[in-house]
Amino acid sequence: MTEPLKDRAVQRTRDLAILGATGSIGCSTLDVVSRHPDEYRVHALTAHTSADELESLCVRHNPRYAVLSGLPEDTALRRRLRGAGCPTELLFGAAGLLQAVEECDAVMAAIVGAAGLAPTLHAAGLGKQVLLANKEALVMAGPVFMRKARDAGAVLLPIDSEHNAVFQCLPTDASGRAKVSEVRRILLTASGGPFRTAPLEKLGAVTPDEACAHPNWSMGRKISVDSATMMNKGLEVIEARWLFDVEPSRIEVVIHPQSIIHSLVDYVDGSVIAQLSNPDMRVPIAHALAYPRRMESGAKPLDLAAIGQLSFEPPDLQRFPCLGLAYAALRAGGTAPAILNAANEVAVDAFLRGRLGYTAIAQVIEEVLGRLEGGEADTLERVLEADRSARACAAQCVENRTERAA
Numbered sequence: 001m002t003e004p005l006k007d008r009a010v011q012r013t014r015d016l017a018i019l020g021a022t023g024s025i026g027c028s029t030l031d032v033v034s035r036h037p038d039e040y041r042v043h044a045l046t047a048h049t050s051a052d053e054l055e056s057l058c059v060r061h062n063p064r065y066a067v068l069s070g071l072p073e074d075t076a077l078r079r080r081l082r083g084a085g086c087p088t089e090l091l092f093g094a095a096g097l098l099q100a101v102e103e104c105d106a107v108m109a110a111i112v113g114a115a116g117l118a119p120t121l122h123a124a125g126l127g128k129q130v131l132l133a134n135k136e137a138l139v140m141a142g143p144v145f146m147r148k149a150r151d152a153g154a155v156l157l158p159i160d161s162e163h164n165a166v167f168q169c170l171p172t173d174a175s176g177r178a179k180v181s182e183v184r185r186i187l188l189t190a191s192g193g194p195f196r197t198a199p200l201e202k203l204g205a206v207t208p209d210e211a212c213a214h215p216n217w218s219m220g221r222k223i224s225v226d227s228a229t230m231m232n233k234g235l236e237v238i239e240a241r242w243l244f245d246v247e248p249s250r251i252e253v254v255i256h257p258q259s260i261i262h263s264l265v266d267y268v269d270g271s272v273i274a275q276l277s278n279p280d281m282r283v284p285i286a287h288a289l290a291y292p293r294r295m296e297s298g299a300k301p302l303d304l305a306a307i308g309q310l311s312f313e314p315p316d317l318q319r320f321p322c323l324g325l326a327y328a329a330l331r332a333g334g335t336a337p338a339i340l341n342a343a344n345e346v347a348v349d350a351f352l353r354g355r356l357g358y359t360a361i362a363q364v365i366e367e368v369l370g371r372l373e374g375g376e377a378d379t380l381e382r383v384l385e386a387d388r389s390a391r392a393c394a395a396q397c398v399e400n401r402t403e404r405a406a
């Protein structure tokens with residue numbers, strides 16, 4: 001492992017662009033920022049197609065820019081915003097996402113899925129302070145992303161609760177430098193999701209709403225399904241590999257159903273440091289926004305006596321085959337994680353639309369990984385090409401299954 005983050009100077013956040021502002025992380029970020037109006041200005045807000053939600057956020061937060069990346073130019077909408085007395089310049093299309101990150105100090109990268117890669121990478125390349133919620137960017141293009149961030153002097157602050165916890169638990173010396181050579185393992189915790197104890201034979205019939213009913217966290221639908229399958233934890237293992245520059249064999253997963261310990265760092269002397277909080281994303285968001293200071297997040301204080309018990313168990317790879325697939329893709333290296341991610345996005349989308357059974361999600365991903373030959377992931381073009389091929393292949397696998405079932 002090398003020193004990834006803590007040895008970097010971090011500037012205080014002033015103008016903030018929020019990519020994916022209408023989502024779960026976007027809304028939690030705006031909640032935290034609203035508690036500190038003297039310290040943070042909302043520079044840009046983006047959404048894909050939810051125009052009404054974005055409009056009300058603009059009226060409330062008055063950003064310099066707002067972007068609807070999935071819609072064509074709409075002058076009526078622009079006029080409506082002006083009519084509401086809002087000074088915001090409204091942009092349309094994916095190019096607006098790049099513009100949104102250009103003039104700010106910090107970027108909250110909270111678009112879901114592979115769509116987050118291009119603007120997040122752009123922000124990193126401009127040397128911004130990047131608050132990284134979008135894990136798919138590092139899963140797809142970890143080495144390219146980290147190289148670009150390093151070369152541009154960007155500061156990466158993890159928002160994913162596990163990585164934020166690891167970041168908080170990493171050792172530093174008297175000068176604030178991380179000493180990761182003294183770390184034995186990183187332990188990522190996982191709740192086990194809504195089907196941790198469900199009978200295996202029942203999993204084939206679970207519905208999207210059941211899969212999205214997470215016991216502890218309230219999140220967007222895609223990541224909720226990923227949490228149920230534990231692909232989310234697999235993606236997080238890959239994310240940790242690049243963020244902290246640690247070999248896969250030194251990243252372990254433990255199931256902790258209460259979601260109070262968000263991850264742990266195991267030192268060579270046997271000491272283990274953990275970060276705890278109630279499961280509320282405003283905690284890591286406030287930590288990253290204020291870093292290296294601390295500020296109030298709105299989260300409830302932790303009451304350990306009321307919680308009573310914290311328990312742990314190993315993950316069962318028969319119940320959670322996606323976790324095994326993610327480790328395998330990470331070990332295979334190159335474009336395999338990008339292929340895994342793309343196949344997962346297609347399969348989860350098909351599941352959420354009622355076109356694929358829950359247990360077929362892992363089967364489709366395995367089939368795509370088996371069918372496609374991986375290659376080097378040393379340029380963005382190669383990564384995007386792998387992403388495209390994997391999407392086409394996964395769509396075909398879903399189609400074949402739908403035909404067979406008909």
Ligand code: NAD
Binds near residue numbers: 019026
């Ligand atoms: P969400 O579905 O609630 O919100 C997604 C946001 O991205 C919305 O604003 C949406 O308009 C925008 N978006 C969707 N598709 C887009 C596209 N093709 N192009 C541009 N914008 C698009 O998602 P979320 O739960 O807030 O998660 C966001 C990211 O943060 C994901 O990568 C997720 O893995 C990560 N994350 C989320 C949580 C959580 O608690 N929600 C925790 C850790 C990490």
Ligand code: MG
Binds near residue numbers: 160161236
């Ligand atoms: Mg997480």
